[in-house]
Amino acid sequence: MTALEKLPLRPIDFEHDVIQRRPETDQAGLAAPAATAPTPGILAGDDNIVFASLTALVNWARSRSPWPLGYGLACCAIEMMATAASHHDLSRFGAEVFRSSPRQADVMIVAGTVTHKMAPRLRRLYEQMPEPKWVIAMGNCASSGGEFWDSYATLQGVDTIVPVDVYVPGCPPRPEALTEGVLRLREKIAKGG
Amino acid sequence: MVDAEVQATLEGGNIVLPIVESDEGIETEELILNMGPQHPSTHGVLRLVLKLSGERVVECIPVMGYLHRGIEKIFEWRTYTQGIRYADQADYVSNMLNEHCYTGAMETIGAIEVPRRAEYIRVIVDELSRCAAHLVWLGTYGLDVGATTPLLYCFRDREEILDLFEELCGSRMNFNYYRPGGVLYDLPPGWLAKLERLLDRYEEHIESDYVGLLESNEIFLERTVGIGLIPAHIAVAYGVSGPIARGSGVEVDLRRTRPYGVYPELTEMKPVIMQEGDAFARYKVRVGEMRLAIRLIRECITNLPGGAVRARLGHVWKCPKGEAYYTVEGAKGEVGVYMISNGGPNPFRAKFRGPSFLNLQVLPWLLRGRLVSDAVAIMGSLDFVLGEVDR
Ligand code: SF4
Numbered sequence: 082m083t084a085l086e087k088l089p090l091r092p093i094d095f096e097h098d099v100i101q102r103r104p105e106t107d108q109a110g111l112a113a114p115a116a117t118a119p120t121p122g123i124l125a126g127d128d129n130i131v132f133a134s135l136t137a138l139v140n141w142a143r144s145r146s147p148w149p150l151g152y153g154l155a156c157c158a159i160e161m162m163a164t165a166a167s168h169h170d171l172s173r174f175g176a177e178v179f180r181s182s183p184r185q186a187d188v189m190i191v192a193g194t195v196t197h198k199m200a201p202r203l204r205r206l207y208e209q210m211p212e213p214k215w216v217i218a219m220g221n222c223a224s225s226g227g228e229f230w231d232s233y234a235t236l237q238g239v240d241t242i243v244p245v246d247v248y249v250p251g252c253p254p255r256p257e258a259l260t261e262g263v264l265r266l267r268e269k270i271a272k273g274g
Numbered sequence: 275m276v277d278a279e280v281q282a283t284l285e286g287g288n289i290v291l292p293i294v295e296s297d298e299g300i301e302t303e304e305l306i307l308n309m310g311p312q313h314p315s316t317h318g319v320l321r322l323v324l325k326l327s328g329e330r331v332v333e334c335i336p337v338m339g340y341l342h343r344g345i346e347k348i349f350e351w352r353t354y355t356q357g358i359r360y361a362d363q364a365d366y367v368s369n370m371l372n373e374h375c376y377t378g379a380m381e382t383i384g385a386i387e388v389p390r391r392a393e394y395i396r397v398i399v400d401e402l403s404r405c406a407a408h409l410v411w412l413g414t415y416g417l418d419v420g421a422t423t424p425l426l427y428c429f430r431d432r433e434e435i436l437d438l439f440e441e442l443c444g445s446r447m448n449f450n451y452y453r454p455g456g457v458l459y460d461l462p463p464g465w466l467a468k469l470e471r472l473l474d475r476y477e478e479h480i481e482s483d484y485v486g487l488l489e490s491n492e493i494f495l496e497r498t499v500g501i502g503l504i505p506a507h508i509a510v511a512y513g514v515s516g517p518i519a520r521g522s523g524v525e526v527d528l529r530r531t532r533p534y535g536v537y538p539e540l541t542e543m544k545p546v547i548m549q550e551g552d553a554f555a556r557y558k559v560r561v562g563e564m565r566l567a568i569r570l571i572r573e574c575i576t577n578l579p580g581g582a583v584r585a586r587l588g589h590v591w592k593c594p595k596g597e598a599y600y601t602v603e604g605a606k607g608e609v610g611v612y613m614i615s616n617g618g619p620n621p622f623r624a625k626f627r628g629p630s631f632l633n634l635q636v637l638p639w640l641l642r643g644r645l646v647s648d649a650v651a652i653m654g655s656l657d658f659v660l661g662e663v664d665r
Pocket residue numbers: 155156157192193194219220221222223227228251252253254363448
């Protein structure tokens with residue numbers, strides 16, 4: 082008999098049990114529901130008792146409220162503001178608290194073109210952020226250079242100077258796309274990434 | 275003029291700060307405060323080096339170039355039509371007006387006749403774009419002076435404008451909608467009715483939400499009335515244009531003084547001029563321009579003629595040899611493109627005159643001797659966009 086069968090416990094699935102479900106889609110936007118794996122290491126009983134490893138719980142807690150660094154660089158910054166403002170309301174996903182100081186931020190949303198002059202500052206801001214920290218590259222410019230692929234003044238993708246966790250393509254990405262990026266980042270953080 | 279001392283800080287050298295006497299008679303060490311490039315109220319990536327004596331700003335040196343993307347050089351590498359997409363990114367808050375300017379320069383060189391329906395559509399999208407730009411300004415200026423609510427209200431209305439743009443040309447920002455000799459698409463069915471409904475709502479929101487919220491708010495009045503005074507002669511001397519110049523009583527509105535398109539025919543076109551020259555006057559001018567835009571759009575809807583929206587130019591249009599300077603009254607001031615064509619597929623040179631860049635020049639003059647706490651309120655009222663400053 083395994084431990085699971087002995088105890089009246091079932092593995093808790095945070096995606097399913099705790100947060101609102103959204104339809105799983107694959108890259109092409111077609112519905113392709115994959116079997117969601119329960120978060121490993123967390124078991125819940127019926128009487129409000131949860132057994133978990135500390136790491137799993139901490140990751141879960143972290144993933145619920147990543148505070149972004151307010152770091153608008155170019156056109157994408159306007160869409161980032163629109164994402165945080167009333168209509169698209171990023172606070173539904175706990176990520177609306179744009180901090181102006183890197184010391185208080187968890188995730189850096191690089192929204193816009195990074196120029197060669199800006200690159201050392203960006204790296205320094207990244208280093209000033211406390212661990213654990215994540216980076217979302219918003220827009221084509223930050224992801225790969227985008228439209229300015231042959232410009233003499235811009236960096237060809239922010240991943241050349243900081244590690245990037247989520248790329249959000251688009252020029253500029255729609256607010257829905259950035260929201261999706263934040264959701265993907267939450268999934269990644271919950272898995273311990 | 276950057277003096278040696280500030281130059282040393284800029285390069286990270288160790289310098290001994292001089293002792294200065296503030297106006298209260300207290301001896302303090304002169305303080306150099308670095309503001310930006312990542313600062314929430316510099317509206318992008320401007321960096322200011324402020325020399326402070328106590329609470330007062332002695333000198334302010336703007337450091338630019340953190341968003342220099344080489345747009346003007348890229349214009350020379352792209353064909354004329356591809357360049358329109360890059361003109362979008364100069365002032366990324368009011369994209370349509372930049373496109374208008376860029377295509378206008380092409381049309382002037384090629385002597386292209388724009389169909390009247392296209393001209394009217396251009397006025398509609400220009401004015402909508404101006405509204406979107408002023409809404410972003412109003413929201414962020416509210417944040418600058420300590421109010422969060424205007425941002426939420428402004429972006430609510432801006433979203434509706436962007437929805438209309440999306441229906442028109444498929445993109446929320448960076449539209450790529452203008453073409454030499456007209457615009458890309460005709461208005462979709464039902465678009466005008468939606469626009470009219472939006473204008474009704476928007477007109478009401480201006481009075482009830484923006485004006486009602488801000489002009490009766492004592493903190494907003496305290497922080498803007500009499501702050502950042504620019505006399506008319508200073509505005510002219512520094513080459514300031516747009517709402518800032520009009521807020522100082524300079525009667526310069528290119529839609530009237532250097533008319534283009536169908537603006538001379540529009541009877542509602544009366545420039546909004548205020549005499550005071552302070553931050554509050556500039557706020558008044560911008561709110562007045564939102565109302566003016568609504569009236570202009572309504573007039574265009576009533577008089578909208580039928581016909582084509584794009585001149586017939588053939589499959590491969592070649593820009594003839596020549597050069598032209600075309601200006602449009604942008605949301606921030608005079609947007610200008612000086613284009614030289616040598617008959618090839620790409621422009622030989624396209625110089626972009628960003629109004630923010632020229633408006634920014636008045637900032638060191640404005641901040642000298644002011645309280646450091648007013649710096650943000652003054653800077654916000656100038657409404658610059660760094661994409662246009664650095665290009
Ligand atoms: S991806 Fe497009 S919208 Fe975003 S910063 Fe680059 S050019 Fe601007």
